Amino acid sequence: MTVFPLPAFQDNYIWILQDKESSAIWAIDPGDAEVVTQYCKNEGKNLRGILITHHHKDHTGGVAALKDDTNCSVFGPAHLSHLVTHPVDQGDHLTVFSHQFDVLATPGHTLDHLCYFSESLHSDQTPMLFCGDTLFRGGCGRIMEGTPEQMLKAMNTIASLPDNTKIYGTHEYTLANYRFALSLEPDNTELQRNYLRCQTLREQQQPTLPTELHIEKKTNPFLRSHLSTVKTMAAQQLNEEISLNPVLAFSQVRRAKDSFS
Template sequence: MAALEIELFNCRSDNFGVLLHDPVTGATASIDAPEEKPILDALAQRGWHLSHILTTHHHGDHVEANLALKERFGVTIIGPARESPRIPGIDRGVDEGDSFDFAGHPVEVISTPGHTAGHICFHFPEDNLLFAADTLFALGCGRLFEGTPAEMWNSLSKLARLPEETEVYFGHEYTLSNARFAVTVDPENAELAQRAAEIEKLRAAGRPTAPTTIGLEKRTNPFLRAADPAIRKHLGIETASDAEVFGEIRARKDRF
């Protein structure tokens, strides 16, 4: 099994576009479809032909180009079963515990409600890849538009249990704002402080902050660190549940 090739590019104002290509079969998947032209440009640059769209959730900035790309390429669209009526062109709905094959590469579906009620993530266990969209960001997580803090904490906890070397691709370039917030919640974390400084330099140079890894997020992302005693002490909620601490961090980020 050959290694998958990945093309990362910008879409819209702050979305990431991601193409996933198997060099043996030629199969190419777009992780979500935020905007048609940047996806077409990336395909042309690499000489790839789109065969799949793997949709994570129903928000317009993740499904806008579904129908145009389906008409052009005849792609198969796989997405969240619980949001199927809101996923344009969907062919197959999947949910927690489902798995499927992408060009010989196993794909596991992880249900991650919180940002939306039916959000899913795609885990490629043999490739050490996770496509987390708007559930887990570098140093952040998605806003709770349709779910509760407890639901999102449970979703993030699932992702945190994946192997630490897992590479994580996420839906938006929010990392600079996330970093500036994170240090206000976890000010004694030396690795976080160093990472925040590196992110400032990356963004000043116009370079992307994706991908990250599960291990790096567990050490530096406050949204995965609700159990950390230093964060709890800093927030003044040392006896709260992990979900309650997470909820407080999310509420503070919403006001940041």
Template sequence: MITPIPALDSNYFWVIQPSADTNAVYVVDPGDAAPVIDYLVRNQLTLAAILITHRHHDHIQGIAGLLERWPVPVYGPDSEFIPQVTHKLNDGDLLQLAGITFRIIGVPGHTWEHIAYFSSSWNEISPPLLFCGDALFAGGCGRRFDGTAEIMWNSLQKLAALPDDTQIYCAHEYTQANLAFAVAVEPDNQELCARFEQVKQTRAQGGITLPSNILLEKRTNPFLRCQHPGIKIFIENEMHQIPETSAEIFGALRLIKDTWPN
């Protein structure tokens, strides 16, 4: 079972409970200890380990508080900015946790050390799953802080190559704002427009829009669709430039989104 803990302005801290038969759980990107402690205590759960995707404070600020109560392993990228990491992970590594095998995918771009956790089959009935932090969002992607547009585009292509039914557990509830921008980019994409209307209804009722999945993102997320002619035309109209490669289109699209009114 995977449960979100809503926290801070828009974050979800994901709690992974591998089996209903155990009270040992794992938490992904705890940016604040208090809501995690509250959730675990209320549900009589115990923390087994912490998984980190990247260095930003809203993903790591809760580590110290959790370790005071549960001195557990901390898995994450090799970064001087996350000294609490006890087990450093790199692209291609395999992580075994209570019967779940995660393959680590390096996804630099949002930050240079960013990693994602992918499991192709964590039990007999669930589809593959992905914990991707801020690399890929429902309907969007994270801002580019480190490296070139080509580096981040290549990272997103790694994620787009995962199985279509892979469930995407990203770290923020940004879906409605992301899709508002996506509709401006591709107003003729009917599947995108329908998704936007559905998401608006879900949020109006206080619902969560996650997880998404890889196939839905490939059909409706402009940051995975930079090879489509309509995206290039949008860039040309907005920036009066003619980007050639998909990476250049991605870079221009990300710059436009950075200043787009929400």
């Protein structure tokens, strides 16, 4: 199975999972039906299934048309009953080609947010996580419906996965995320190296995703909100006292990012 992005809108990626043995593909969060339809037409592919991470329009806007055109299976949050043919939630499993995916509930950005994790089954396979708007390279999604406590729990869930897990977020926010991260950790050499690397990728019009979990643990402030340097700088940016409570410290980092320019 190969995985690659189809760009959509201004900064979305629709991740495509393509079977090596057939013309079948799956799409993750197809906000724009035309992008997927055109790819299938140009490449002679057939859409077999869709995974939805959450209900936002830029992730679901193309699902109805694609389902009507192809009669494909759609997996996602149960409340999207007008779109989803197979409702899933925490602890459920599904199979895409030869890969089994575990469904992880990660409320925070939205209350219905799901991630899809596939563990490596063979030595030549790498674990992969399709995480929608929960985690980005260098950042995380805004807390739009959930709570800081839920979002921190989601971060901890992802942090518990294997370090070599490939992280497939849905937005090209990396450079902006890294600028904020550097404001908290200006002396983080791993962060500096990744920022320069991603600047080069964007200059070449290449995606900065996927990333890998071991990179995020070294560079992403939302997986590092327990560190004193990160907590201190976030509190200073907000002109607040440093919090020793893990949830409140995470909230300070998230609010500092929300107001960062």
